[in-house]
Amino acid sequence: MTRTRSAIITGTGMYVPPDIYTNKDLEKMMETSDEWIQDRSGIRERRYAKDGVGCADLGIEAARLAMARAKVGPDDIDLIIFSTLTPDYYFPGSGVFIQEKLGSSKPIPALDIRNQCSGFLYGLSVARAMVLSEQYKRVLFICAEVHSHAINLSTAGRDVSVLFGDGAGAVIIEGSKEAERGIISVHLHSDGAHKDVLKIEAPSIKHWPMMTAKMIEEGMHWPKMEGRHVYKHAVKRMPEVVNEALTANKIDADDIDLFLFHQANLRINEAVMQQMEQPLSKSYNNIDRYGNCSSASIPICLDECVRSGRIKKGDLICMSSFGAGFTWGSAIMRW
Ligand code: ACO
Numbered sequence: 001m002t003r004t005r006s007a008i009i010t011g012t013g014m015y016v017p018p019d020i021y022t023n024k025d026l027e028k029m030m031e032t033s034d035e036w037i038q039d040r041s042g043i044r045e046r047r048y049a050k051d052g053v054g055c056a057d058l059g060i061e062a063a064r065l066a067m068a069r070a071k072v073g074p075d076d077i078d079l080i081i082f083s084t085l086t087p088d089y090y091f092p093g094s095g096v097f098i099q100e101k102l103g104s105s106k107p108i109p110a111l112d113i114r115n116q117c118s119g120f121l122y123g124l125s126v127a128r129a130m131v132l133s134e135q136y137k138r139v140l141f142i143c144a145e146v147h148s149h150a151i152n153l154s155t156a157g158r159d160v161s162v163l164f165g166d167g168a169g170a171v172i173i174e175g176s177k178e179a180e181r182g183i184i185s186v187h188l189h190s191d192g193a194h195k196d197v198l199k200i201e202a203p204s205i206k207h208w209p210m211m212t213a214k215m216i217e218e219g220m221h222w223p224k225m226e227g228r229h230v231y232k233h234a235v236k237r238m239p240e241v242v243n244e245a246l247t248a249n250k251i252d253a254d255d256i257d258l259f260l261f262h263q264a265n266l267r268i269n270e271a272v273m274q275q276m277e278q279p280l281s282k283s284y285n286n287i288d289r290y291g292n293c294s295s296a297s298i299p300i301c302l303d304e305c306v307r308s309g310r311i312k313k314g315d316l317i318c319m320s321s322f323g324a325g326f327t328w329g330s331a332i333m334r335w
Contacts, residue, residue, distance in 0.1 A: 006182030007128040009333070011070025011172040012303040015061035016047040016165075016290060026162055030155040037162050042266025046165025046291035048148035054088035056097030058168035059144035062299075063098065067140065070172035074104040077172075078136040081111045081127055083119030083143040083295040085324070086150055090203065098142060116198075117262050117323025118188070119143055119295025120169070121331050125186035131175035138175075143295035144168035150200065152222040160223045163264070165291030169299025181334045187245050188329040194233065197226040198324040234268045234322040238330075239275040242320050245330040253278055255316055256332075258305065262321035263287040263297035272320070284310060294323065311335050 022045040023034035037043050049058065059082065067073065080102070082095035095110030115122040120143050127139040147164035151157060176182060202220035203211035215221065238261065246253055253276050261269045266287050273283050284301050293300060298319055305311040315335045322328040 003179040004177070005132060006176050006179050007131045007173055008176045008178060008182035009171045010174050011066040011068070011072070012299065012306050013062040013065025013067070013069065013170045014168065014300045014303040015058050015065070016167040016300070017049040017053065017058065019048050019050065020045050021048050023162070026153075029153045030158045030161070032158050032162055040265070040267070041163055042285070042287050043163065043291045044288045047167060049146045049166045051149075053146065054094070054097075055084045055086050055144040055146045055168070056088050056094045056101065058146065058166065059094065059142040059170065060098055060101040062144065062168040062170035063102070063140055063142050066170040066172050070174075072138065072172060074102045075106060076138055077102065077104060077108060077140045079109055079111065079130060079139045081113060081123045081139060081141040083113035083115065083123045083141075084145055085114065085116045085119070085294050086145045086147055087112075094144070098140070113295075115295070115323070115327045116325060117264060117292070117294045117297070118321045118325070118327040118329050120298040121186055121319065121321055121329035122188060122327070123295075124173075124183060124331055125188060127173040128183045128186060131173055134175060139173045140170065141173055142168065142170040143299050145294045145296050147294065150223065152219070156219070157222055159227060160225050163292050165293050167290050167293035167296045167300055169296045169303055171299055171302070184332045184334060185245055185249055186329060186331040187241055187248070188327070189237070189241060190325050190327045192325065194229070194326045197229045199224055231265065231268060233326060234264065235271045235275070237326070237328045238268070238272045238320045238322050241328055241330040242272070242276060242318060245318065245332050249332055251316070251332065256282065256318045257315040258311060258317050259283040260298055260301045260305070260317060260319045261285075262323065263290065263301065264292050264322070297321075
């Protein structure tokens with residue numbers, strides 16, 4: 001079927017808090033080493049937000065840059081989509097924080113996405129469908145995470161905490177008649193059998209009250225991860241879902257100009273490129289500077305590549321992510 005309309009990204013933005021924490025800084029907080037962190041993950045440093053700063057505060061900064069680059073103002077936005085696993089409040093979702101901060105004169109809807117590290121691809125699929133169906137003309141889609149306020153920065157939490165950082169990425173997605181450009185496909189999956197291998201359990205609505213001193217004592221509010229289990233599945237599922245997208249679109253991996261993967265671990269991304277028989281030079285990683293920013297990782301990579309000229313008009317881009325849930329996915333886009 002020939003496409004007559006497309007969903008295109010017309011602006012990108014990113015924001016990371018100014019405070020840099022190197023691996024050496026973490027050595028002062030817990031028993032770890034720069035060498036262990038770099039060897040296992042490729043991370044050298046990450047950003048941490050100050051106390052009192054939440055994900056919507058980072059998100060609005062990225063959003064303003066994306067809007068400026070798309071040359072649109074607050075009243076040009078018809079829908080806000082906000083993705084995070086580190087929300088400002090238990091409820092309401094952080095999307096309404098953006099609606100307020102945006103200064104829009106209209107009470108536009110704000111939709112919240114909860115798909116962890118796959119949040120960008122899940123949100124992209126919703127935004128694409130919204131503009132292709134012409135329900136909304138222009139979507140502001142923000143992914144923002146403040147992990148630093150939810151990780152155990154002592155030796156007990158080192159297996160998880162050294163991996164994560166704070167940051168935000170945003171895109172403007174619009175319907176367009178440039179049918180040959182835009183988001184060509186999004187393929188999404190989940191497998192809830194693995195929901196307990198990477199999680200924060202509390203506060204939990206399964207209990208009354210949903211947060212107790214005992215839960216805190218037991219550390220139920222800290223993230224828990226079976227790292228090796230996650231790694232094993234990530235290196236299987238990511239090539240699988242990338243191949244699914246390539247096959248569905250009759251595209252050869254060699255035709256992809258740039259692979260943008262979630263930034264959970266440099267080793268995972270290198271293993272995926274190896275399985276795809278693609279040179280590492282065709283992928284872009286910034287995990288060394290920001291760590292794992294969950295759903296914000298891919299849009300931050302995207303913004304850096306657009307601004308540096310690494311992505312040029314007409315380039316074919318393949319994105320993929322894998323994260324807690326498990327959730328995973330891929331997307332193909334012509335820039
Ligand atoms: N510093 C120093 N030593 C550490 C640290 C640390 N920060 N963390 C763990 N160790 C120790 C362990 O205690 C263990 O010691 P032992 O051998 O004496 O028992 C040793 O290092 C090895 O630990 P492993 O967990 O087996 O290390 P592994 O090689 O598996 O690497 C890692 C861990 C980096 C977490 C890896 O498993 C990984 O990347 N997993 C996938 C992460 C991921 O993809 N997450 C999904 C995205 S996140 C999201 O969706 C929210």
